[in-house]
Amino acid sequence: MSILVLNSGSSTLKFALFDELAEEELVRGTLDWYSQSEGVTMAYGFQKISKTESRLDISNNRDAVEWILHVLAEINLGKSIRAVGHRVVHGGTKFCQPTLINEKVIQSLGEISELAPLHNPPALTTIGAVKTILPEAAHVAVFDTAFFSTLPRSAYLYPVPYEWYEQYGIRRFGFHGISHEYCSTRAAELLDRQNDDSLKLVICHLGNGCSATAVLGGSPLATTMGFTPLEGLMMGTRSGSIDPGILIYLMKQQGFNPEQLDQSLNHQSGLLGVSDVSSDFRQIEQAAQDKNERAQLAIKMFVERIQSTIGSLSVLLGGIDALIFTAGIGEHSPLLRSSVCEKLSFLGLELNEVKNQNAHTDSDLATKQSAGRILLIQTREEQMIARAAQRFIMKSK
Template identity: 40%
Template sequence: MKILVLNCGSSSIKYKLYDMTGETVLAQGNAERIGLDEAFVKVTLKDGSKEEIMHDMPTHKEGVKFVFDLLLDSKYGALKNLDEIDAVGHRIVQGGDLFEKSCIVTKEVEDGIESLIDLAPVHNAGHLRGLRAVDALMPHTPQVVVFDNAFHSTMPPYAFLYAVPYEFYEKYHVRRYGFHGTSHRYVSQRVCEMLGVDIKTQKIITCHIGNGASVAAIKNGKVIDTSMGLTPLAGLMMGSRSGDIDPSAVTYLMEKLGKKPQEMADFLNKESGVLGITGISSDMREIENADQQGDPKAHLALEMYNYRIKKYIGAYAAAMNGVDIIVWTAGVGENQISTRWNVCSDMDYLGIKMDKERNNCRGKERILSADDSRVKVVLVPTDEEIVIARDTQELILEARK
């Protein structure tokens, strides 16, 4: 079975084509600047090198059409006919409390995703455009949606509700949803396979630390809490997102700066976090370089960044009455050696003992903790696309029975 996985943003389309027989990636790339000037697709070739192809893509329909063209190209693709694609799987950021698991796309499902646009206006609108583009170009190919917040749907009400009048939850669905669920799901399952343990017996804290970042507490295979909230803005300090902040500080700044609600939301999402503190960049590699050159604000940003991750790990260890495994994943979690070391240092009370030599690695599966550490600290590169492909295959095979 061949599965095409699409992750459609407001102006981008990431794609991966899988042969599910061996879960082999046949073709992959990323279309960027859709609807803007100088749109292009960055294609990963069979030898691992990348090539940029300029192509005008006014809408997602043209973007998806060009992706299909590339999949049929002898140099960039792996198909002779689009009929070889058995199904298309999509990442959907916000499923609200309407969707607690992956499902095959129907008119009702599409309407449900559309009804949640207010909760994730940029993301869900982009996802819908991708869904509809595929439907227009390949109307007989089944599509599956995998929701970013679905893995977090096991959180108990006392963890996901905000302390505001209950009617706001009933009327407006205001609650903690959490995101990066597909990643948290993959790495929590994969780490148990690596260590030869049953996920249903483990207390796991998964740290998805990238430009967007979140932490999840997973007890006996189920999420009991996660750091992101109604939107991906809550929780940790991130590349350009503020993370947790006193709501009164927000209204105070709105008055001082004369900002409207959407302007303030943009400010907290795009101009805050590491970027806001340093004034340099939202890229942690640049911040680490600046710190090494003696920039005091870069050093402060790293201290703030690491401290907040440490604080969430401690809170979730308390919530689960202990922790057996801590997993690091995503761009920073997989590659920034100093962040992992500084966060996991001075946590002897939890039984964490790091091994400096083991921690000196990037982007590969590895146990980072010492042999005598009571808590296993492990690096697991994430693979959200394979989770989407597996869910898609499973649902399509079930539907064919």
């Protein structure tokens, strides 16, 4: 038996297949129907084989699901799927724990899709497609917002009329929770401080979407993303936090409508909007090395916002035991890590540049003299989701 994990994006579908205990990863892959040059990359863990295909007739999540299940059947793994774990970005106030998916759950998730317009709709499409093909499997939704359901009231409320919270549910939800929860647990293991209620962590999840979280003893105290995944750090195509008066001005004085603002803030801002090069940090790094001033400016803005966020979260924690870099940029860009840590010596954080340039998964990049540790942790959201699905399998036995 096996557990399939699906992580849906607007133009990508990541998948991984685990054994029934959710410990051994059998297959993983990413389908990308936006970047035609990448296509699909699959790694067959049990055979240690990688395979890349670039010409696939895939243009949406439903096609991607059918292709994945077809390939798994070809390698004699498709018929053994006992459960499917789905990453769902926004669970609203109703979904704070992994949830078995039924029609009522699907309807409820559809009602809050506008809170995560880049993520929830494709996830729902994927769920519908897989349930049709694998109706007997247990389908489990695991929510990015769940980890932050225990945020202190002072952290999840906004300083707006209190009626907005009571009547409209306006509050901070937080996102990337699956990643932040995994990294907080893994950091405690690496530091040999499990079950330590005093462990102070600042976790920077830096990818196309970016967020930072202050974690004390395994529980979140604050996080940068808010009511939607648009708040907080500068991101690939998202603006992050800006003066809300800008939006009022654009609507009143320049005639912008909500749809235009949504498109601009979610799809045309961030690293892409500033650099005018790409939302891909690798391409921006290359452009900056080639003396592209806009690319250099985008990196500077990105780094400064991360630095100021680390500082504010550290103050909230009353210190910092470890700074954690994770996700695509955090794990793979020595330049970003070096630039961010350049001004953090006042927090007792000192980066070992040799270790940074030769970093490997789940390692400490700090110098021996550093008062705090600097950890690079490979986030394992898929395994967290598989473990949640596995618990439902055990309940049904």
